[in-house]
Amino acid sequence: MNGRKLPRFTVWRAVFAVLMAAGAYATYLRVRYGLGGVTNLSDQFPWGIWIGFDILCGVGLAAGGFTLVAVVHIFNIERYKPILRPAILTAFLGYVLVVLALLFDLGRPDRVWHPLVMWNPHSVMFEVAWCVTLYTTVLALEFAPAVFEKLGWHKPLDWLKFVSVPLMIVGVILSTLHQSSLGSLYLIVPHKLYALWYTPFLPVFFYLSAICAGLAMTIFESWHSSRAFGRDLELPLAAGLARVLAVLLMTLLFVRFLDLQQRGVLGLLLRNRTETWLFGLEIALLAVPMALLFRRRVRWNPAKLYGCAVMVIFGFIANRLNVSVTGMEAGSGTHYVPRWTEVAVTLAIIALGFAVFRAIAQYFPVFEEHHASGAGSSRGPTREAVDEGVPAGVG
Amino acid sequence: MPKAILYDSTMCIGCKACEAACAERWRLPYNDKVAGEPRLSAHKLTAIQTFGEHFSRRLCMHCAQPTCASVCPVGALHKTSLGPVVYDAEKCMGCRYCMTACPFQVPAYEWNSRLPKVRKCDMCYERQRAGKPTACAEACPTGATTCGDREALVAEARRRLAAKPGDYYQRIYGLQEVGGTSVLYLSAVPFERIGLRTDLPQQPLPQLTWRVLEAVPDVVSVGSVLLGGIWWITNRRDEVARAEGGKRR
Numbered sequence: 001m002n003g004r005k006l007p008r009f010t011v012w013r014a015v016f017a018v019l020m021a022a023g024a025y026a027t028y029l030r031v032r033y034g035l036g037g038v039t040n041l042s043d044q045f046p047w048g049i050w051i052g053f054d055i056l057c058g059v060g061l062a063a064g065g066f067t068l069v070a071v072v073h074i075f076n077i078e079r080y081k082p083i084l085r086p087a088i089l090t091a092f093l094g095y096v097l098v099v100l101a102l103l104f105d106l107g108r109p110d111r112v113w114h115p116l117v118m119w120n121p122h123s124v125m126f127e128v129a130w131c132v133t134l135y136t137t138v139l140a141l142e143f144a145p146a147v148f149e150k151l152g153w154h155k156p157l158d159w160l161k162f163v164s165v166p167l168m169i170v171g172v173i174l175s176t177l178h179q180s181s182l183g184s185l186y187l188i189v190p191h192k193l194y195a196l197w198y199t200p201f202l203p204v205f206f207y208l209s210a211i212c213a214g215l216a217m218t219i220f221e222s223w224h225s226s227r228a229f230g231r232d233l234e235l236p237l238a239a240g241l242a243r244v245l246a247v248l249l250m251t252l253l254f255v256r257f258l259d260l261q262q263r264g265v266l267g268l269l270l271r272n273r274t275e276t277w278l279f280g281l282e283i284a285l286l287a288v289p290m291a292l293l294f295r296r297r298v299r300w301n302p303a304k305l306y307g308c309a310v311m312v313i314f315g316f317i318a319n320r321l322n323v324s325v326t327g328m329e330a331g332s333g334t335h336y337v338p339r340w341t342e343v344a345v346t347l348a349i350i351a352l353g354f355a356v357f358r359a360i361a362q363y364f365p366v367f368e369e370h371h372a373s374g375a376g377s378s379r380g381p382t383r384e385a386v387d388e389g390v391p392a393g394v395g
Numbered sequence: 396m397p398k399a400i401l402y403d404s405t406m407c408i409g410c411k412a413c414e415a416a417c418a419e420r421w422r423l424p425y426n427d428k429v430a431g432e433p434r435l436s437a438h439k440l441t442a443i444q445t446f447g448e449h450f451s452r453r454l455c456m457h458c459a460q461p462t463c464a465s466v467c468p469v470g471a472l473h474k475t476s477l478g479p480v481v482y483d484a485e486k487c488m489g490c491r492y493c494m495t496a497c498p499f500q501v502p503a504y505e506w507n508s509r510l511p512k513v514r515k516c517d518m519c520y521e522r523q524r525a526g527k528p529t530a531c532a533e534a535c536p537t538g539a540t541t542c543g544d545r546e547a548l549v550a551e552a553r554r555r556l557a558a559k560p561g562d563y564y565q566r567i568y569g570l571q572e573v574g575g576t577s578v579l580y581l582s583a584v585p586f587e588r589i590g591l592r593t594d595l596p597q598q599p600l601p602q603l604t605w606r607v608l609e610a611v612p613d614v615v616s617v618g619s620v621l622l623g624g625i626w627w628i629t630n631r632r633d634e635v636a637r638a639e640g641g642k643r644r
Contacts, residue, residue: 031509032509033507033509034505034506034507034508034509034511035504035506035511036506036507036508037507039506041506042506043434043435043436043437043494043500043502043503043504044500046491046494046495046504047491047495070622073626074622074625074626074629075625075629076626076629076630076632076633105490106488106489106490107487107488107489107490107491107504107505107511107512108487108488108489108510108511109488109489111469111487111488111489112488114468114469114486114488115468115469115488118469118470118471118486119470120465120467120468120469120470121608122465122466122601122604122605122608123465123466123467123468123470123492123604124466124604124607124608125466125467125468125490125492126468126469127608127611128468129468165626169618169619169622169623169626170619172618172622173614173615173618173619173622176614176618177611177614177615180607181607184604184607184608185492187603187604187607188462188465188466188496188600188601188603188604189495189496190596190600190603191498191592191594191595191596192495200603203607328495332500
């Protein structure tokens with residue numbers, strides 16, 4: 001490997017090893033002693049961070065996949081193609097890890113397939129189960145070309161090309177359905193979820209915020225891989241996404257406050273409660289990067305752009321945890337703080353995601369080769385054209 | 396005729412005979428320690444609670460349109476025509492959405508089991524099918540818990556409210572809560588003072604999610620046409636540009 005970076009890598013490897021060891025031990029405890037032995041869940045509070053973070057955030061942060069597929073292949077804005085494959089890979093790994101996390105959380109993981117044969121179309125969870133299953137398959141097929149190219153299998157490549165457009169449309173629709181449905185899950189608990197978050201528009205807000213998180217993740221992941229693989233950051237592309245992100249964040253925040261106002265609950269913001277502060281944190285983590293990303297100088301500065309993407313990701317995570325944990329505590333009449341084993345499993349899954357992404361990106365053609373394809377500076381339009389052209393192209 | 400249970404808090408003496416009978420019917424251990432637990436749990440499917448000088452009883456409410464049955468992704472819970480909401484442990488995968496969603500916080504989980512199940516009262520479905528009363532109603536020495544046809548019990552509750560207006564808070568809990576339940580309560584004091592939620596809507600909760608799920612076919616059909624159309628237009632635009640040999644895009 002790269003000699004200069006060796007010490008840095010050792011630190012990260014040590015961190016990785018510690019996280020994996022803790023995760024493995026927690027997994028053993030989970031299998032041995034059941035949910036009660038490793039979680040602080042209770043009859044009053046049956047869903048913790050494995051649902052709130054691993055599932056809700058995991059699926060949302062993987063939304064970059066369908067967003068970029070729509071941008072590149074359906075809206076045909078081809079200049080974003082260089083970051084499409086990494087986004088699909090992020091999404092695919094995201095979903096695989098979500099399913100993995102689900103196996104920890106389900107009381108009977110051996111029955112994870114039950115919703116596929118035992119139907120209840122009245123259940124949001126049933127719809128989510130089907131969508132996630134189908135969409136993970138779609139993502140696998142969307143990423144398959146990278147694998148076939150590496151292996152030199154041309155026939156399956158041709159087949160995939162043949163079905164690629166319907167496949168991508170199906171993927172976007174499935175994503176639209178389940179990204180919003182994760183919000184619909186909470187429509188059934190008007191009596192439990194705090195009024196700052198409970199709204200009939202939960203599915204809409206979940207969908208919109210997932211797209212924001214997906215774009216932020218794409219910028220985040222593009223920045224990291226540019227460092228890890230010593231490549232140039234596709235700055236014009238990242239800046240272009242950031243511009244769309246700023247507009248979407250503004251829309252999201254606007255409709256959320258409009259909703260609070262329409263439901264007449266803005267007064268809740270004056271109460272000195274935990275919910276108020278955590279709501280404020282969530283909004284700040286979305287509003288600050290929004291304001292910053294409207295400035296060209298921020299969008300075109302890799303470090304600042306990265307900082308904003310991280311803020312959006314944390315704002316998104318804060319939102320999902322507020323809906324699934326903070327907002328549910330008062331209504332459930334109990335407090336919940338995750339046990340160390342819950343956190344250990346979650347961290348191990350995240351670490352696994354980073355490691356597997358890295359391994360796949362090293363082995364398979366995930367990133368376009370700069371010189372071969374001529375993507376980027378040589379053929380690309382000017383900074384201004386790309387940056388300003390995005391909304392026009394989408395519209 | 397759908398069955399129901401009527402619990403009259405003013406007649407309850409807190410003897411917990413219903414708890415013992417319920418434990419026996421489920422073959423669950425019952426002793427002083429369990430009797431002392433105020434909450435429902437996987438080993439206690441009904442609980443007598445004390446609020447000052449008043450008693451209350453907790454058990455599955457057997458809603459007319461059960462939230463738990465609507466949210467269960469595998470249909471492990473369903474409302475029988477007889478009234479009880481029953482659970483099929485063989486289907487359950489343990490997602491615990493029923494527990495999150497239940498407005499009465501009734502379903503309990505076997506947290507410490509390696510093959511856990513959800514536990515809740517099933518209104519003695521098997522006994523009732525055989526024409527027998529529920530174990531709790533049979534055991535109750537004062538008649539505070541009775542079971543029978545829901546309509547007859549509602550009429551009986553109304554009769555009691557009218558006969559002794561001074562003894563009762565003039566409402567029947569369960570008549571309209573979340574669209575009506577098969578467990579009905581009478582009390583001397585407002586229901587929130589005996590630990591019942593009075594902030595629940597009168598509409599069945601499953602409507603809240605069904606309204607969204609209903610839209611799924613529309614999202615799929617309109618979405619496919621829309622996305623397909625956009626793809627066709629943008630693709631066509633590029634093709635035309637290429638054919639005309641003009642500048643890229």
